[in-house]
Amino acid sequence: xxxxxxxxxxxxxxxxxxxxxxxxxxxxxxxxxxxxxxxxxxxxxxxxxxxxxxxxxxxxxxxxxxxxxxxxxxxxxxxxxxxxxxxxxxxxxxxxxxxxxxxxxxxxxxxxxxxx
Amino acid sequence: xxxxxxxxxxxxxxxxxxxxxxxxxxxxxxxxxxxxxxxxxxxxxxxxxxxxxxxxxxxxxxxxxxxxxxxxxxxxxxxxxxxxxxxxxxxxxxxxxxxxxxxxxxxxxxx
Numbered sequence: 001x002x003x004x005x006x007x008x009x010x011x012x013x014x015x016x017x018x019x020x021x022x023x024x025x026x027x028x029x030x031x032x033x034x035x036x037x038x039x040x041x042x043x044x045x046x047x048x049x050x051x052x053x054x055x056x057x058x059x060x061x062x063x064x065x066x067x068x069x070x071x072x073x074x075x076x077x078x079x080x081x082x083x084x085x086x087x088x089x090x091x092x093x094x095x096x097x098x099x100x101x102x103x104x105x106x107x108x109x110x111x112x113x114x115x116x
Numbered sequence: 117x118x119x120x121x122x123x124x125x126x127x128x129x130x131x132x133x134x135x136x137x138x139x140x141x142x143x144x145x146x147x148x149x150x151x152x153x154x155x156x157x158x159x160x161x162x163x164x165x166x167x168x169x170x171x172x173x174x175x176x177x178x179x180x181x182x183x184x185x186x187x188x189x190x191x192x193x194x195x196x197x198x199x200x201x202x203x204x205x206x207x208x209x210x211x212x213x214x215x216x217x218x219x220x221x222x223x224x225x226x227x
Binding site: 035040041042043044045090103104105107108109110 | 120124148150158159160161162165203215216217218219220
C-alpha cells in the first residue's frame with residue numbers, strides 16, 4: 001500500500017515550457033486535490049476532484065489545468081510555465097466527507113518545481 | 117485578515133518543556149478542525165483532529181473554543197523528535213475543498 005505517490009520529485013523548467021505532474025493513490029479515495037506551498041504561506045488549493053471525470057477550481061487555479069480520467073490518478077498540467085509557478089506541489093486524497101466532516105487528507109511527498 | 121492565522125514562530129524550547137500553539141480562524145461557519153505536522157521538506161501528516169470537548173493523544177492536547185474562534189495545541193514533555201512545523205487546518209464544509217491551511221508554526225526542541 002503505497003498511499004499517495006507523485007512524479008516527478010524535482011523538475012526545473014524554463015519559462016514557457018509545459019509539463020504534467022502525476023498523482024496516484026491506491027486507497028480508493030473519492031476526493032483528490034492539488035496544492036501549492038510557498039514560503040510563509042499555507043497550502044493553497046489549485047484544483048480538486050470529487051470523483052472520476054469531475055474537476056473544479058480551487059483558490060489559485062490560473063495557469064494550471066487538471067484531469068481525472070481514472071479514480072486513482074489526478075494530473076496537474078502547466079501549459080506555459082512562469083517563474084511565479086516556482087513552488088512545492090502537493091497532491092492529496094481523502095474519503096468523502098459525508099455527514100461527518102472530520103476526515104483526514106493523505107498527502108504525497110511533493111514535487112519541487114523551479115521555473116527559470 | 118487571513119482566514120486561518122498562526123504565530124509563525126519559531127518556538128525554541130528545551131527538551132521536556134511544555135509548549136502551546138494557538139490558531140485563530142475567521143469563519144464562524146467552520147465545522148472541523150485539525151492539527152497537521154510537517155517535517156522539513158516533507159509532506160504534511162495528520163497529527164490529530166480537534167473536537168469540541170477537547171481531546172488528548174499522549175503528550176498532545178487539542179482544544180477548540182468556538183466562541184472565540186481559536187484552537188490550540190499543547191505539547192507536554194517535548195522531545196527532540198517533536199521539532200517540526202505544525203499546521204492549523206480548518207474545514208468549512210464536507211469534501212475538503214473548503215479546507216484552509218494555516219502557514220504553520222515552527223518548533224525547535226533542543227537538547
